[in-house]
Amino acid sequence: MNDQCESELNRLIERIVVPIKASRGRKRRMREELLAHLSTVFAEELATAADETAALCATFARFGEPGNVTRDLQEAVPPRDRLRAGVEILSHAFLSIVFTAVVYKFLCYLVLGKIEGELRTEYNVMLPQVIRMLIFDGFCAGAIVAHVSFILRPLLIVPLGVVISILLSHHLAYYVMHGGLPEDYLAAGLNLSSSALVSYLGCWLFRRAASPAVEAKFHAA
Amino acid sequence: MNRIEGDKLRGHLETMVLSVLAQSEAHGLEILRRLEVAGCGLLRLKEGSLYPALYRLEERGLVQATLEPEGHGRRGARRRLYRLTAKGKRVLNAERTEWQQFVQIIGMIMGAPA
Numbered sequence: 001m002n003d004q005c006e007s008e009l010n011r012l013i014e015r016i017v018v019p020i021k022a023s024r025g026r027k028r029r030m031r032e033e034l035l036a037h038l039s040t041v042f043a044e045e046l047a048t049a050a051d052e053t054a055a056l057c058a059t060f061a062r063f064g065e066p067g068n069v070t071r072d073l074q075e076a077v078p079p080r081d082r083l084r085a086g087v088e089i090l091s092h093a094f095l096s097i098v099f100t101a102v103v104y105k106f107l108c109y110l111v112l113g114k115i116e117g118e119l120r121t122e123y124n125v126m127l128p129q130v131i132r133m134l135i136f137d138g139f140c141a142g143a144i145v146a147h148v149s150f151i152l153r154p155l156l157i158v159p160l161g162v163v164i165s166i167l168l169s170h171h172l173a174y175y176v177m178h179g180g181l182p183e184d185y186l187a188a189g190l191n192l193s194s195s196a197l198v199s200y201l202g203c204w205l206f207r208r209a210a211s212p213a214v215e216a217k218f219h220a221a
Numbered sequence: 222m223n224r225i226e227g228d229k230l231r232g233h234l235e236t237m238v239l240s241v242l243a244q245s246e247a248h249g250l251e252i253l254r255r256l257e258v259a260g261c262g263l264l265r266l267k268e269g270s271l272y273p274a275l276y277r278l279e280e281r282g283l284v285q286a287t288l289e290p291e292g293h294g295r296r297g298a299r300r301r302l303y304r305l306t307a308k309g310k311r312v313l314n315a316e317r318t319e320w321q322q323f324v325q326i327i328g329m330i331m332g333a334p335a
Contacts, residue, residue, distance in 0.1 A: 035298035036300040076272075
């Protein structure tokens, strides 16, 4: 089997498996089993077909309409496995949020600290500080809202929701922690707008990473 | 004789799979071959419809799957071997009895007893 045929078989498998809502383990088993099946059928067809293209067509015809197979496979996924798939997505989202929030926040304070001529030492890598930052910091709250809204809401509503949620949560957190609004509006504005931008980018990247096309490429590699 | 395909097979596929697995364990393609032989070439089954049926049977504990030790093709994809469980055997026997009754009753109604 040449590379092109193998790639076509993989493409068919991805068309079938990617839309299925199931855990990664179950989908991996499906992929492997379908690939083994299709490879064997292709070899059988190649023995009698005129060329590889004809063998591929015969293989696809024997297997059936991918949409129907996807629907039938989805119906065969038990509810607990669909739940597991949901938990996997949420844990992926949570890790993404924590990673974005922690990494970005440190970068932000390093940059702001340098702008002000000093390194902000109060946000050094100490566990209590990190926990406080994660719990109380407005960016984290904003990022969480942004990520959740990005998953749950249509694309066009998201940018507005991200900016508003970050602005509100950041100001609220600042007010709670400092007993008033920021004095340095320039720094606060820079922080807020860059938070919004990076949060939006983080959401967009997460969305891309979770999209079927990326999943397909990842497994085809 | 006309070929049997599509909707006519729906609802019977799982029992037929149990029946061919009663002979011995088999992977997906082998199950299809056995069905084809048993149906004298008159069964027209889209191969992709077999796996959802197998997964449902596995979920119900009627068959058990094990991975083949060696993979196939360049990427070494491994097939899964399915075998009937004790519960599967009991269900198959019950389904056979039920089927005989079904055929007998419908046959009498239609004036073509089995």
